[in-house]
Amino acid sequence: MNFKTVAGGLIAATLVAGTAQADKLDDIIASGTLRCAVVLDFPPMGSRDENNEPIGFDVDYCRDLAKVLGVEAEIVETPFPDRIPALVSGRADVGVASTSDTLERAKTVGFTIPYFAFTNVVLTKEGTGADSYESLKGRTVGSVAGTYEAIALEKDIKAWGEGGSFRPYQSQADVFLALSQGQIEATVVTSTVASSIVESGRYEGLTIGGDAPYLPDYVSLIALRSEYGLLNYLDLFINQQVRTGRYQELYEKWVGGAAPDLTVNKVYR
Amino acid sequence: MFEYTFQWRQAFRALPQMLDGALVTMQIAVLSMVIGVTIAVLLAVARNAHSPWLRWPATAWVEVARNTPALFQIYMAHFGLGSFGIYLSPYVALLAGITFNNAGYLCETFRGALRAIPATQVRAGRSLGMGQVMAFRLIVVPQMFRIAFLPTTNQMVWAILMTSLGVTVGMSTDLTGVTQDLNARTFRTFELFALAGALYYCIAKAVMFAARLAAWRLFRY
Numbered sequence: 001m002n003f004k005t006v007a008g009g010l011i012a013a014t015l016v017a018g019t020a021q022a023d024k025l026d027d028i029i030a031s032g033t034l035r036c037a038v039v040l041d042f043p044p045m046g047s048r049d050e051n052n053e054p055i056g057f058d059v060d061y062c063r064d065l066a067k068v069l070g071v072e073a074e075i076v077e078t079p080f081p082d083r084i085p086a087l088v089s090g091r092a093d094v095g096v097a098s099t100s101d102t103l104e105r106a107k108t109v110g111f112t113i114p115y116f117a118f119t120n121v122v123l124t125k126e127g128t129g130a131d132s133y134e135s136l137k138g139r140t141v142g143s144v145a146g147t148y149e150a151i152a153l154e155k156d157i158k159a160w161g162e163g164g165s166f167r168p169y170q171s172q173a174d175v176f177l178a179l180s181q182g183q184i185e186a187t188v189v190t191s192t193v194a195s196s197i198v199e200s201g202r203y204e205g206l207t208i209g210g211d212a213p214y215l216p217d218y219v220s221l222i223a224l225r226s227e228y229g230l231l232n233y234l235d236l237f238i239n240q241q242v243r244t245g246r247y248q249e250l251y252e253k254w255v256g257g258a259a260p261d262l263t264v265n266k267v268y269r
Numbered sequence: 270m271f272e273y274t275f276q277w278r279q280a281f282r283a284l285p286q287m288l289d290g291a292l293v294t295m296q297i298a299v300l301s302m303v304i305g306v307t308i309a310v311l312l313a314v315a316r317n318a319h320s321p322w323l324r325w326p327a328t329a330w331v332e333v334a335r336n337t338p339a340l341f342q343i344y345m346a347h348f349g350l351g352s353f354g355i356y357l358s359p360y361v362a363l364l365a366g367i368t369f370n371n372a373g374y375l376c377e378t379f380r381g382a383l384r385a386i387p388a389t390q391v392r393a394g395r396s397l398g399m400g401q402v403m404a405f406r407l408i409v410v411p412q413m414f415r416i417a418f419l420p421t422t423n424q425m426v427w428a429i430l431m432t433s434l435g436v437t438v439g440m441s442t443d444l445t446g447v448t449q450d451l452n453a454r455t456f457r458t459f460e461l462f463a464l465a466g467a468l469y470y471c472i473a474k475a476v477m478f479a480a481r482l483a484a485w486r487l488f489r490y
Contacts, residue, residue, distance in 0.1 A: 081449060084456045088273045107276075108456035142439055146453020167359060167439035168450060174348075178439065181351040 024227040028093050034071045036062035037078035037092035041172045043196045044254040045098050045116075057254040058096045061115065064246065065094070065237055079171060081146055084109055087224055094234065095222035098190075100148035110225040112234040114218035115241070117260040118190035120149045122209035123197070125179060130186045132210040138162035142184040144172050148217040149188045176203050188212045192255050216260065238262075273459065280460035283451050287461075290447030291468050297364055297443065298429040305371030305428075306421070310410075312376035313383060327376070334373020339431045342366040347438035360442070363435040367428055374424055375417075382416035383409065415488045422480035426473045433469070444468060 028034050038058045040046045046056040054075040066073035076092045083099060086092045087109065098118070101111040124130040130139065136153075137160045143150035145168035154166040167184060169175045172193065178184045180203035189197075194208050221238070223230045241247045242262065251259035315327035334342070343366030346357055357365060386409055394404035433445040440446045448465040452458050 081453060084458050088459070102454075104454055105456045107279075145436070145441075145449055151454065166441070168436075168441050168446070169439045170437055174437075174439070177348055178351070181348065181356075182354070183347070183351050183356055 023229040024093060024224065025229040025233055028071060028230070029069060032071050033074050034062070034066040034069055034094065035074045035076050035092045036065070037076050037083055037086040037095040037097050038062060039080055039083075039097045040075075040077045041079075042098065042193060043200075044192055057116070057250055058098065060250055060253070061241075062094070062096045064241065064250075065096070065234075068237065068240075080144055081170070083222065087222065093223070094230070097222070098219045099222050100217050101220045102148075106225075108225065109222050110227060110231050111220040111222055112231055113238055114220050114262045115238045115247075116219050117262060118148075118192065118217040118219065119260070120152075120188050120212035120214050120217065121191045121194045122186055122212055123179065123189050123194045123206060124186040124209040125182065126205040126207050128185045130209050133188075133212045135209070136164070136186055136188075138164045139185045140165050140167070140183075141186050141188070142167035142169055142175055142178055143187050143189070144169060144175055148219075149190065149212065149214065152212075152214050153188045176206070180204065180206065190217065218262070218264075275460055276457060277460055279455060279457050280464050283461065284464070286447055286451065287444060287464060287468060290442060290444040291472060293442045294429060294432045294444040295472065297360070297367065297432050297435075298425065301364055301367040301371055301428050302421075302425050305368045305375055305424075308368070308372035309375030309379055312372060313379035316376065316380055317383065330369075331373045331376050334370050335377065339366065339370045340434050340437060342369050343431075343434050343438060359435060359438045359440040362438050363432065363440050363443075366434075367431050370431065371424055371428055374427075375421060378417045378420045378424070379413060382413040385416055386412050418480070418484050418488060422477060422484075425476055425480070429472055429476065430469065 022030075036058075038046045038054060038056070040048055040054055040056075042056075044056055046054065046058045049055045054077070059075055062075060063073045076086060078086045078092065078095070078097060080097075083095050083097050087095055095109075098116065099105070099109075099111070101114065105111075122130060122133055122136065128139075130136055136157070141153060141157060141164070143153055143166075150166075150168055154168070157164045157166045167178070169178060172189075175184075175187050175189075176197060179187055186209065191208075191211075197203065198206050198208060221234050223234065241250075247262075248259045251257070312327045312330060315323040316331070318324055343363055346365045346369070347359065347362035350357060350362075390408050391404050394408050395401070399407065432443050435443050436445050436449050441450060444465055448461050452461050455461075
């Protein structure tokens, strides 16, 4: 083997490797568009205004991200159960969709550090007598299939027994409809959603019936598990959002009050 | 590009749960067919009746059942009736929706089968001294089922596949409900739904096969 062949081989290898290493982050920057999967029936995180334009915390968060990347933001409306298919099939680059970072899910998809944290409350209808989490024992309850609170609520309802049943619905709107009609007696939702729906007055007689004793529901941005470049960038982005006060600003705008702490004491992420 | 690593082991571990779901799916499909066939025969007779009080309601049922989506019918059984204070559980709402749909389609199948039986046969029976009901029961009904049998199995397969719409009204125990729940927990969307699809295929095929066998036994000339 002479020098020419070796050199030629090396150059060829570098070229091939060079092109193959363009990752998702490069693709986003090159394409000029950041496509975010956002759930739009989950106010105040995502919803639509009177002109049917997407609005909410997650929508603004996506636009912030697009801005620092120097690209256009495109909101891809994605129901909760379709977040992974949207990422994997390449319809969206990043999920800005209040995704709880469970270990089970982390086997499939890549999570960033938490960008938001929810606490959960019991939402019920006046006259049902459900006034605390414990009073849900033996009742018919429901929630949005596959959410953090749905999984926790179903587990407790099953453990309590006593004729209680759990119904998973496909969207938040269906849960509120079922609750206002009396099909279910209560649901557990994130406090932000609960207060925004009670305030809106769209469903009569809904009232908050106390806190649900769950751990804070930390939610992360999601991307394909193999896209380390992108995930690293997103981690730094979340850090900067908090550092610059933008996180608090967005929280004030969409929820109000002091934004929840995103760190867990005594451990690193 | 499709960037995803398939992990079939995780999906196969969920197979027992999914098979339980498949049983519930079968149960709903069979119940909806048994009730649906009964109603459909009554509807078919009513649509051929002279009295408009029988004909019109039956026609209205068939028109709505055949010309609106099954999803709409199931949604109406749950949320539609719910707004009038009538609460059907997801199971009952799904069963009611599919039965309503089945009855509408099968009515037309049976009506066609009824038309295919020459009226002269009934007249021959009557002239031998049979009553109207007896002639209908002994001459018309057996032939009607023979003619309508294969189209009916078609509806049975359709009923099985329609049970998957139950998730829209909070159904969690049928095959799609179980799959959706597992999907939410693990995010193994593609494996789980591929497996569910294969199960639906097997169930539908098994039903077709059983129907062919039954037809061969029952309707030999």
